[in-house]
Amino acid sequence: MSGSRTRPVIITGCSGFVGANLALAVAARGGRVIGIDSPSGVGWRTRSMPNIELQQLDLRQQGEVFAFIERVQPLAVYNCAAYGAYSVQVEPQRIFDVNLVAVRHLLEAVRNVPGFQAFVQAGSSSEYGFNCSAPSEHAALEPDSDYAVSKVAATQLVRLYAQKYGVPAFVLRLYSVYGPYEDFSRLIPTLLSHAREGLLPPLVNPEISRDFVYVVDAVRAFEAVLSHAPGLKPGSVLNIGSGVATTLAKLVQLVRELFDIQALPAWGSMPDRSWDHPAWFADPAKAAQDIGWRSTTSLREGLTATARWIDENPALVAEGRANTVLARR
Numbered sequence: 001m002s003g004s005r006t007r008p009v010i011i012t013g014c015s016g017f018v019g020a021n022l023a024l025a026v027a028a029r030g031g032r033v034i035g036i037d038s039p040s041g042v043g044w045r046t047r048s049m050p051n052i053e054l055q056q057l058d059l060r061q062q063g064e065v066f067a068f069i070e071r072v073q074p075l076a077v078y079n080c081a082a083y084g085a086y087s088v089q090v091e092p093q094r095i096f097d098v099n100l101v102a103v104r105h106l107l108e109a110v111r112n113v114p115g116f117q118a119f120v121q122a123g124s125s126s127e128y129g130f131n132c133s134a135p136s137e138h139a140a141l142e143p144d145s146d147y148a149v150s151k152v153a154a155t156q157l158v159r160l161y162a163q164k165y166g167v168p169a170f171v172l173r174l175y176s177v178y179g180p181y182e183d184f185s186r187l188i189p190t191l192l193s194h195a196r197e198g199l200l201p202p203l204v205n206p207e208i209s210r211d212f213v214y215v216v217d218a219v220r221a222f223e224a225v226l227s228h229a230p231g232l233k234p235g236s237v238l239n240i241g242s243g244v245a246t247t248l249a250k251l252v253q254l255v256r257e258l259f260d261i262q263a264l265p266a267w268g269s270m271p272d273r274s275w276d277h278p279a280w281f282a283d284p285a286k287a288a289q290d291i292g293w294r295s296t297t298s299l300r301e302g303l304t305a306t307a308r309w310i311d312e313n314p315a316l317v318a319e320g321r322a323n324t325v326l327a328r329r
Contacts, residue, residue: 007075013122044319076226089147135283168234170238176241180310189310199263204248208277258304
């Protein structure tokens with residue numbers, strides 16, 4: 001896909017971690033990309049991205065969303081806009097406005113776009129909450145935060161628009177995505193930054209686990225939904241995870257091996273987070289069946305690739321470290 005008349009793929013939250021990687025991938029394959037972020041977004045990820053049209057838009061404003069969608073007539077929308085996934089993002093009104101109200105505005109806006117192919121919602125494994133050990137997409141949801149509740153509600157809204165109004169809309173429940181452009185306040189960038197100095201950061205309970213997914217694999221899932229959309233059941237929800245529970249102890253040991261770190265981990269030197277769980281991992285079987293997707297990058301490979309990206313982009317990394325979510329609270 002190329003040329004000024006090509007219908008665009010819209011990526012909301014484009015200046016965020018997943019959205020930025022998705023925009024780069026779609027543009028690299030010749031697609032026309034319009035990246036959307038809120039007026040308050042920072043641009044360290046997107047400023048130098050080639051072949052991406054950037055547009056500031058407040059998705060909470062229905063009139064702005066409707067006018068924009070009517071004007072650009074998108075082929076697809078990847079909705080990566082979100083608020084509340086960080087410990088400092090605690091405003092309930094904003095959480096629900098961004099994660100639910102804005103989703104409704106987008107879904108309503110694309111209802112009447114001729115030839116519209118797919119609305120892909122970036123859901124979250126947090127939707128499962130306490131029920132987090134390899135739940136299927138039909139498992140009970142037990143959200144444990146405002147953020148998780150808002151994402152559950154958004155998933156149900158997507159399913160409503162798909163099943164009642166015929167919008168080709170789908171949800172990817174993303175697990176712990178990591179890789180280039182991730183916020184530098186997050187666990188893996190923090191580990192890698194300390195590792196370069198032969199150190200380890202403060203750490204929580206070693207038995208806390210995550211299902212880590214390299215961002216390139218996560219991006220492939222979005223693109224696979226678009227290519228399989230005509231044959232997918234409207235409103236389908238898919239878990240996007242490796243299916244492997246990696247404890248913090250195993251992750252830290254791998255980082256120590258990769259970077260020859262002699263320092264010992266100081267477990268419990270950082271308090272556990274309210275959303276931590278001891279056995280948090282995906283059942284990705286449905287994604288393999290429905291869209292042919294599997295996580296193919298090992299944690300060792302993903303960590304190595306992320307560390308290499310950090311080494312190769314010092315100026316960008318310095319700007320990213322100065323503009324973390326925690327720094328902008």
